[in-house]
Amino acid sequence: MQIVSLTSEQRMLREVVREMLDADSGPDAVRRSGGTEHGFDEALWRKAADLGWFGLEVPEESGGAGGTYLETSIVLREIGRCATPGPYLPHSLAVAAMAAAPDSAPAGRWLDTMLSGEAIGAVVLPTVIADGRTRYPVRAVESGPDAVLHLTGCVADVPDLGVADVVVVAADGPDGPCVFAVPAEEASLQPEWNPTHDRTRRLYRLDLDRCAVAEQWRLAAGEEAARLVDSLMWRAATGIALDGVGGAGRVVEMAVEHAKEREQFGRPIGAFQAVKHMCADAFLEAETARVAADAAVMEIAGTGPRRAYWSSVARFRAADAYARAAGAALQIHGGIGMTWEFDLHLWLKRAKLNRAIFGSCDAHRARVARIASGAHELVAAGEGDRRWTSR
Amino acid sequence: MDFALTEDQETIRRSVADLVRRFDDHYWREKDRGHEFPAEFYEAIARGGWLGLTIPEEYGGHGLGITEATLLLEEVARSGGGMNAASAIHLSIFGMHPVVVHGSDELKRRTLPRIVSGDLHVCFGVTEPGAGLDTTRITTFARRDGDSYVVNGRKVWISKALESEKILLLTRTTRREEAARRTDGLTLFLTDLDRAHVDIRPIRKMGRNAVSSNELFIDDLRVPVEDRVGEEGRGFTYLLDGLNPERMLIAAEALGIGRVALEKAARYGTEREVFDRPIGMNQGIQFPLADALARLDAAELVLRKATWLYDGGRPCGREANTAKYLCADAGFSAADRALQTHGGMGYAEEYDVARYFREARLMKIAPVSQEMVLNYLGSHVLGMPRSY
Numbered sequence A: 001m002q003i004v005s006l007t008s009e010q011r012m013l014r015e016v017v018r019e020m021l022d023a024d025s026g027p028d029a030v031r032r033s034g035g036t037e038h039g040f041d042e043a044l045w046r047k048a049a050d051l052g053w054f055g056l057e058v059p060e061e062s063g064g065a066g067g068t069y070l071e072t073s074i075v076l077r078e079i080g081r082c083a084t085p086g087p088y089l090p091h092s093l094a095v096a097a098m099a100a101a102p103d104s105a106p107a108g109r110w111l112d113t114m115l116s117g118e119a120i121g122a123v124v125l126p127t128v129i130a131d132g133r134t135r136y137p138v139r140a141v142e143s144g145p146d147a148v149l150h151l152t153g154c155v156a157d158v159p160d161l162g163v164a165d166v167v168v169v170a171a172d173g174p175d176g177p178c179v180f181a182v183p184a185e186e187a188s189l190q191p192e193w194n195p196t197h198d199r200t201r202r203l204y205r206l207d208l209d210r211c212a213v214a215e216q217w218r219l220a221a222g223e224e225a226a227r228l229v230d231s232l233m234w235r236a237a238t239g240i241a242l243d244g245v246g247g248a249g250r251v252v253e254m255a256v257e258h259a260k261e262r263e264q265f266g267r268p269i270g271a272f273q274a275v276k277h278m279c280a281d282a283f284l285e286a287e288t289a290r291v292a293a294d295a296a297v298m299e300i301a302g303t304g305p306r307r308a309y310w311s312s313v314a315r316f317r318a319a320d321a322y323a324r325a326a327g328a329a330l331q332i333h334g335g336i337g338m339t340w341e342f343d344l345h346l347w348l349k350r351a352k353l354n355r356a357i358f359g360s361c362d363a364h365r366a367r368v369a370r371i372a373s374g375a376h377e378l379v380a381a382g383e384g385d386r387r388w389t390s391r
Numbered sequence B: 001m002d003f004a005l006t007e008d009q010e011t012i013r014r015s016v017a018d019l020v021r022r023f024d025d026h027y028w029r030e031k032d033r034g035h036e037f038p039a040e041f042y043e044a045i046a047r048g049g050w051l052g053l054t055i056p057e058e059y060g061g062h063g064l065g066i067t068e069a070t071l072l073l074e075e076v077a078r079s080g081g082g083m084n085a086a087s088a089i090h091l092s093i094f095g096m097h098p099v100v101v102h103g104s105d106e107l108k109r110r111t112l113p114r115i116v117s118g119d120l121h122v123c124f125g126v127t128e129p130g131a132g133l134d135t136t137r138i139t140t141f142a143r144r145d146g147d148s149y150v151v152n153g154r155k156v157w158i159s160k161a162l163e164s165e166k167i168l169l170l171t172r173t174t175r176r177e178e179a180a181r182r183t184d185g186l187t188l189f190l191t192d193l194d195r196a197h198v199d200i201r202p203i204r205k206m207g208r209n210a211v212s213s214n215e216l217f218i219d220d221l222r223v224p225v226e227d228r229v230g231e232e233g234r235g236f237t238y239l240l241d242g243l244n245p246e247r248m249l250i251a252a253e254a255l256g257i258g259r260v261a262l263e264k265a266a267r268y269g270t271e272r273e274v275f276d277r278p279i280g281m282n283q284g285i286q287f288p289l290a291d292a293l294a295r296l297d298a299a300e301l302v303l304r305k306a307t308w309l310y311d312g313g314r315p316c317g318r319e320a321n322t323a324k325y326l327c328a329d330a331g332f333s334a335a336d337r338a339l340q341t342h343g344g345m346g347y348a349e350e351y352d353v354a355r356y357f358r359e360a361r362l363m364k365i366a367p368v369s370q371e372m373v374l375n376y377l378g379s380h381v382l383g384m385p386r387s388y
């Protein structure tokens, strides 16, 4: 396991991202944009695109900055820190899918506009189910006289599907996994908003009923698709983890600040050990989550052999830690934490939702148990742990 | 709703506390260290007439209920005797229940008065190496041969076997595979632990060392038919009758240990000064103890409700299981925090909290584990599918 140490460029990137989000995505802005029609601040989105956030790890020849997942992770973490609404995580996954798709695929059609932020991407991925295995909610079946592929299935809780221009759909096909880039204008793509208490994020439900696949949608098939789906699932899990690491760090800061300022019985409440220890415990939660997420980031950035393991560890560890740290922060704030005006609930609600998207914490725990117990044999390191897609 | 104990119950509590005060921490520390059965304590309890607390009056007992029995064992554990004291008498206090309810009059006359006088020591043989919580998988077999049975098999963890004359022994008389239901075909005996046919080997263990727990190798043990409890093949259901009261007794013992550990910790926290003030002035020390108190008090309430239900002849599975679960947890965490409060001294035998800690841990495992209690509550109370 490697510990992340940032280069000076990476540190600079973090500073720039933080500065911009502190200025444009403070709690007031979060409340405002969360309540708009599309649920995010489009001006901020364009700014992010202009600053090149979407192409950080896309090769230079494809219009990106030629970095690694480490750079992407810096942005995702800062976004978590501010609980910024918007399709940043799903978009980053869709971009990764386009960038990784083999040349023959029609991904190029999308990549440029996605890097410039004009086109927004979303993803429909297989889920990690309760026993830790992978299940594809969408199937691609051949039917009709010409054996045309059709997509069928019902998916719940897809983040930001409603604003997407293109949806990367992973399906279980007749010859194994396959991945498609489905344009949002496709008539059978009718996302249904499923409102949650977290106003910083939008989840959708999608019912695909025999949606005929057009040839130019194909992103990957066979071995390549299996690898791509794995890598997207690791990134999804790690992305949620990074959001949690950023958010947990922030709520701990808020709690500590409050504990130092608020006075009762003639002294700051942080002088009471029960409060002080709660802060320390919350800090510990956030730190261990950060270490796990760092490990996952380094594995993904370096195509290490333990990507599946660390991304799932990071996913449940960080999501749990975020929720616990936010809970502790709420306790430390006392009555004011319960008010609508006070901002803490923005993070608390996001933390709660993080435990449920891209697989539950328990499902990822079960997956880690499967890996640790060898229930899933890993194939030769060179091939990565592709068998994770086994159904 | 009335939370008060009756006058008689209060008297029992006080008298027991007075009686066992003589056996101080020093006594138990030495017995534990020497792996020595607390004979003097046992004698005192027997002479006080307490062993017959729940045995029917016609056999020389007092015919009292589980409420009184739990008060007794709670005080015994709370005196600092902990599980060493409780286990020395546990089986006499309520373990004969299956015999009382299902045994023949002859068997009862032959054994119960001797339990009351303290002359007869008994142990309880259920667990086997291949059958822990999954009791119906036991394989120790009793083969009928004329007027007797011939028993062969192995038991494990049998407490007090070394010191016992008789054993309440669960066997199979029909193999599990051949029984109509897995709970059929088990037969219970109350019989002599004949050393010529039973090899008894103590297990070295982490605590409660004044009372042995043993491996039993049973080789052609001959058991007369008269020693059978009730009918052949129905032993499992006889045991079921005793499960709820057993859980309550164990809960009371755990509660008693938690109480004594907490008292010690509160005293130590008030007396010990570090950084120029009592350590108990730190919330980091005081709050865990206050929390332990709240948990013990809550657990005690469920226990009282459970025994009240049982003595009133009402269903009590939910409460008995909950009481065992909460008391075991509260007792252990009180002991754990008491140890922490004592710092390095907590680790020294001299302060006794280490002994409480080792003993309190047991009730989360035996006679039924915390997980099995949750299984019960999940499937029998909440009606969820059985998970195992």
Ligand SMILES: Cc1cc2nc3c(=O)[nH]c(=O)nc-3n(C[C@H](O)[C@H](O)[C@H](O)COP(=O)(O)OP(=O)(O)OC[C@H]3O[C@@H](n4cnc5c(N)ncnc54)[C@H](O)[C@@H]3O)c2cc1C
Pocket: B123, B124, B125, B126, B127, B131, B132, B133, B134, B156, B157, B158, B159, B160, B205, B208, B213, B362, B365, B366, B367, B368, B369, B370, B371, B372, B375, B387, B388
């Ligand atoms: C000091 C001591 C004294 C004892 N005295 C006696 C005695 O006098 N007479 C006697 O007959 N026995 C005695 N026992 C045995 C005791 O009753 C058993 O240890 C107890 O029933 C647990 O069984 P096991 O140890 O075989 O654990 P197992 O049954 O092997 O269980 C091991 C673990 O798996 C868990 N587990 C098992 N099944 C499930 C499930 N379905 N769902 C979830 N979790 C599960 C358990 O909770 C436990 O944590 C004693 C034990 C000790 C330690």
